[in-house]
Amino acid sequence: MSGTVEAKLASLGIVVPAATAPAANYVPTVVSGNLLWISGQISVANGQMMTGKLSSEADVEAGRAAARQCAINVIAQIKSALGDLDRVKRVVKLVGFVNSAPDFSDHPKVVNGASDLFVEVFGDAGRHARSAVGVAALPFNVSVEVEAVIEFA
Template sequence: MIEEKIESLGIKLPTPPTPAGSYVPVIKTGNLLFISGQIPMEDGKVIFTGKVSDENLEIAQKSARMCAINIISQIKREVGDLDKVSKIVRLSGFVNSVPDFTQQPKIINHASDLLFEIFGEKGKHSRIAVGVASLPLNSMTEIDAIVEITD
C-alpha cells in the first residue's frame, strides 16, 4: 500500500546511499529504527550543495525532500516492507545556512510534508530544524530519523 502511494507520487526510491564515514546507516533496537543522517544523494553523488539563503530556498526544499526519500529507502532496505512503519517518530533537520538565514523550518517542512503525504497519520512526527555552518560533502541539508516499526 505505501509503495503504491510512493509510485502514485512519481517517486522512484533510489538505492540507499552508503555511509560517508565510519557508521552504519540504520540501527534497529526493539521496534525502533535509528536512521543516520541522510543527505541529498542520488547515484552516489550529492545533488544539492552549498549554502542556503533566501535566494535558493526552493532548491533547498528539494534537497530536504530528497533527504526524506533517502530515509524511506533506508527503511525499505532495513525492513523490506514499508507497510511495517507504524510511526515516523522524529526528524532532526540540519540546513547548511548563511549566517543570517532564519527559515530552516520552511526547508525541512518539505521532508515532513512528504512523509505525511506518504504515511498519513503515521507520518506525523516531532522535529527540529536548525541552521549549521557546514554539512558533509557541502550538502544543503541533512536529516536523520527515528521510526517505529511493527514486525
Template sequence: MSDIEARLSALGHTLPAAPAPAANYVPFVVTGKHLFVSGQISSGPDGLILGKLGAELSVDDGVQAAQRCALALLAQAKAATGDLSKIARLVKLVGFVNSTPDFIEQPKVINGASDLMVEVLGDAGRHARSAVSAASLPLGVAVEIEAIFELV
C-alpha cells in the same frame, strides 16, 4: 510493492537504493520496536545537492534537497525492514540546513521532508521535529536529515 511505495510512485517519486555509509557508522540500527536511521544527505538522481541556503540556494532548492533526504530515509527503512509496511509511524526527524548566519527559513526547508512523509505515510507520518542551521555539512551538501521510526 508496499502501499507506501505505491503512494511514492503516484506522487512521482522513485525510492532510491539505500546509500552506503560514508564513514565509520552504520546506516541504521533497529532496537526493540524502533528504527534509528543515520543522517541522510541531499542527493538527487544527478548527484549531490550542494550549496548554502541564503547564498547560492533558494528555499525551494532546500525543499527539494530535504525531499531527497526523506526518500533516502525511506530507502534505509526499507533496507532495515525489508518492507516499508513494517513502519508503524515516523516518530521524529532532525534536520540540518547548511545556511548563512542570517538565514532563518530552516523550518520551511525541512518541511520538504515533513510534508513528503505525511503525504506518503498519512497520519503515521506526523512527527516531532527539529530544524536547525549548520555552518557547513558533509561534502558541502545543502541538507542532512536523520529519523526515528516505530515498527509494527
C-alpha cells in the same frame, strides 16, 4: 511493489533508490526494540549532490527540494532495514540540518520539504516531532541532511 506505501510512492512518481552505504565509520541504521534509528541522509539524487549554503548559494525552494530528497533517502534506508515499508507504524522524529549562512532563518520552511513528504507518503503515521537546525557546514557542502526515528511493527 506490493504494499500500500509502495503504491503511494508510485502514485507520487517517486522511485526509491537503493540505500547508500555509509561514508565513514558508522552504520546506516540501528534497530532497538521496535524503533529504527536512521543515520543522517544527505541531499543526493542519482549520484548528484544537491549543494549550496542556504541564503548565499541556494534559496528556500532549492532547500525544500534537497530536504525532500533527504526524506526519499531515509525511506530507502527504511526499506533496506525492514524490507517492507508497510511495517512503518509511525515516523517518530526527524532532525533536519540546514547548511546556512548566519543571516538565514527559514530552517523550518526548508525542513518542511522532508516533513511534507513523510505525511504525504505515510498519512497521519507520517506526522512527527521535529527539529530544524541551521549549521555552518555539512559534508560535501550538501544543502540539507535529515535523520529519523521510525517505529515499526
